[in-house]
Amino acid sequence: MRLSADLKRRQAGARWRAAFDTLAFSLLLLGLGWLLVAGADALHYNWQWYRVPQYLYRLEEGGFRAGPLLQGLGVTLELSALSLLLALIFGLTAALLQRSSSWAGHAVARVYVEIVRNTPMLVQLYLVYFILAPILGMDRFAAAVLALALFEGAYAAEIFRAGIEAVPQGQWEAAEALGLSRLAVYRHVILPQAVRVVLPPLTGLGVSLIKHSALVSVIAVADLTTEGRNLIAETFMTFELWFTVAALYLALTTSLSLLVGWLERRLAVGGAGRH
Amino acid sequence: MPRSKRRFGWLDALVLAVIFGLTGYLIYRVQIHFHYRWDWRLIPGYFMRYDAERGHWALNLLGQGVLMTLRLAVWSGLLAGLIGGLVGLCRISSSVFLRLLGRSYVELIRNMPPLVFIFIFYFFISGQLLSALAIENRIANAAPETLRVLAILFGPPELWLNFLSGALCLALFEGAYVAEIVRAGIQAVPIAQWEGAAALGLHPQQTLNHVILPQALRTVVPPLAGQFISLIKDSSLVSLISIQEMTFSGNELAVSSGRVFEVWLTVAALYFLLCSGLSRLFRRLERRLDRHGRQPH
Numbered sequence: 001m002r003l004s005a006d007l008k009r010r011q012a013g014a015r016w017r018a019a020f021d022t023l024a025f026s027l028l029l030l031g032l033g034w035l036l037v038a039g040a041d042a043l044h045y046n047w048q049w050y051r052v053p054q055y056l057y058r059l060e061e062g063g064f065r066a067g068p069l070l071q072g073l074g075v076t077l078e079l080s081a082l083s084l085l086l087a088l089i090f091g092l093t094a095a096l097l098q099r100s101s102s103w104a105g106h107a108v109a110r111v112y113v114e115i116v117r118n119t120p121m122l123v124q125l126y127l128v129y130f131i132l133a134p135i136l137g138m139d140r141f142a143a144a145v146l147a148l149a150l151f152e153g154a155y156a157a158e159i160f161r162a163g164i165e166a167v168p169q170g171q172w173e174a175a176e177a178l179g180l181s182r183l184a185v186y187r188h189v190i191l192p193q194a195v196r197v198v199l200p201p202l203t204g205l206g207v208s209l210i211k212h213s214a215l216v217s218v219i220a221v222a223d224l225t226t227e228g229r230n231l232i233a234e235t236f237m238t239f240e241l242w243f244t245v246a247a248l249y250l251a252l253t254t255s256l257s258l259l260v261g262w263l264e265r266r267l268a269v270g271g272a273g274r275h
Numbered sequence: 276m277p278r279s280k281r282r283f284g285w286l287d288a289l290v291l292a293v294i295f296g297l298t299g300y301l302i303y304r305v306q307i308h309f310h311y312r313w314d315w316r317l318i319p320g321y322f323m324r325y326d327a328e329r330g331h332w333a334l335n336l337l338g339q340g341v342l343m344t345l346r347l348a349v350w351s352g353l354l355a356g357l358i359g360g361l362v363g364l365c366r367i368s369s370s371v372f373l374r375l376l377g378r379s380y381v382e383l384i385r386n387m388p389p390l391v392f393i394f395i396f397y398f399f400i401s402g403q404l405l406s407a408l409a410i411e412n413r414i415a416n417a418a419p420e421t422l423r424v425l426a427i428l429f430g431p432p433e434l435w436l437n438f439l440s441g442a443l444c445l446a447l448f449e450g451a452y453v454a455e456i457v458r459a460g461i462q463a464v465p466i467a468q469w470e471g472a473a474a475l476g477l478h479p480q481q482t483l484n485h486v487i488l489p490q491a492l493r494t495v496v497p498p499l500a501g502q503f504i505s506l507i508k509d510s511s512l513v514s515l516i517s518i519q520e521m522t523f524s525g526n527e528l529a530v531s532s533g534r535v536f537e538v539w540l541t542v543a544a545l546y547f548l549l550c551s552g553l554s555r556l557f558r559r560l561e562r563r564l565d566r567h568g569r570q571p572h
Contacts, residue, residue, distance in 0.1 A: 006423030016369075021374065022371060024372045025376065039399075087519070100286055102286035103289060104286070104287040104290040105286050105290045117550075118550035119546045120508040120510075120512075121508070122511045122515075123522060123539070123542055123546055124543070126525075126526075126542075127539055127543055130535050135301060135303065135304045165521055182342070207386075210388075211388040211389065212388070213388075213393055215388075215512075217390065218390075239399070242391070242394060242395050246395060249388055250383075
């Protein structure tokens with residue numbers, strides 16, 4: 001009896017403390033906000049939040065029209081989707097080559113992964129844009145897609161490799177005992193099982209791809225960051241526009257991260273049930 | 276999987292054909308279509324040049340860039356370790372306030388493109404914060420000997436402001452990732468260790484210092500080494516806010532000399548040597564640490 005009363009008192013205390021801490025945290029956020037506003041005031045910064053919505057969208061008689069920022073967001077999504085697709089192809093090819101019996105394939109995949117993982121994304125982008133693009137006559141959008149895909153492809157390769165290796169050895173042996181060819185083993189036995197393991201980290205790769213896609217503003221592809229930088233150069237609303245751009249990215253990536261968490265939980269449960 | 280090595284199969288033939296085909300096509304485009312004249316002779320001069328006026332060798336742009344990248348990596352690495360350690364401890368603290376603080380910092384930075392963070396930092400923080408430090412006044416008042424020592428550590432004094440904002444920016448950014456590594460390392464220590472320490476009558480602070488952290492250290496070291504290599508790679512990003520490191524020098528040289536292909540290939544090769552060399556070194560150290568760790572005490 002005394003023990004449970006003690007426990008109850010302690011729980012109540014913990015709840016009070018948590019409420020107090022949350023309050024303190026909100027106060028801290030308020031303080032930071034105040035500091036920002038005060039700092040901007042000291043610079044005689046003229047807040048013009050009311051001008052921001054028109055850069056997001058406009059409601060004209062024709063209906064809803066996307067402003068530069070939302071158009072930039074569209075380009076970011078298009079760029080990310082295209083390069084994700086290409087990255088998956090590169091990654092799967094590299095992973096399969098690395099596992100194949102071919103020494104040439106193994107070497108090529110290793111060299112590719114090593115080069116990409118040991119140089120900065122920015123330098124790779126410059127290499128593609130300044131060297132490969134003029135040689136092959138690519139435009140900047142294609143160069144951006146290729147650079148992003150090559151970069152993320154190397155990470156996708158590691159994910160695929162881990163996914164394939166996670167399939168139990170017995171599956172290989174059983175498939176071989178059934179007389180399946182190597183291609184058939186991969187297509188019908190290994191890859192369908194590997195997909196479950198691979199899907200959550202691949203979604204994480206998508207998040208990182210969206211983040212890295214901001215880099216293409218360096219070569220003036222009209223993505224969200226580029227649009228933001230252009231608008232800032234025009235309007236000098238540095239604070240408002242950077243915060244808006246950051247918020248758009250945050251909304252995009254956090255919703256994808258939430259999706260990753262959900263996928264992980266779902267696939268984990270499904271996987272445990274099926275064995 | 277039975278693996279037959281050193282045999283020439285159809286896949287080898289295919290891969291080699293594709294590689295040779297691609298390389299041949301590229302060379303054809305460069306030489307015939309593009310008429311590019313390779314000239315590598317200028318590149319060594321971009322690292323070191325002979326100063327005829329003073330009569331000794333001096334570092335040129337690319338050499339200075341390499342040094343700046345190394346300095347940035349070391350100092351922002353240390354700072355990121357400090358920030359990450361503190362925030363990592365906040366993340367596992369029993370206080371909701373500290374947990375909220377750590378969580379917001381980590382989530383905010385990890386969900387924002389590095390580029391956007393760097394620009395926001397550059398516009399808002401670096402200008403106001405660094406003017407408050409009044410570094411320029413202090414440099415003017417410092418003794419020449421101290422300046423010389425500091426120049427070895429932080430680079431030429433006229434670039435300190437530049438260097439500091441770059442290092443701070445990188446450290447704040449990487450700190451979020453370090454924090455997650457630290458948190459994961461602490462949480463990987465079995466809960467029974469906490470309970471055991473509590474049963475022995477240790478205070479939570481003592482438990483952390485004497486029981487948990489020594490064990491967490493071992494799990495934390497390999498991912499931290501990887502994060503350090505990431506930091507070197509990410510340091511190329513601060514070239515965009517005019518911190519004069521390797522990528523910045525590369526950009527300047529490519530524009531001023533017109534030797535675009537050679538300069539960018541050189542910069543990429545430098546990063547590759549630095550990062551792959553470090554990762555090899557870390558792997559060797561790790562293996563040695565493992566071997567020592569397993570021996571009975």
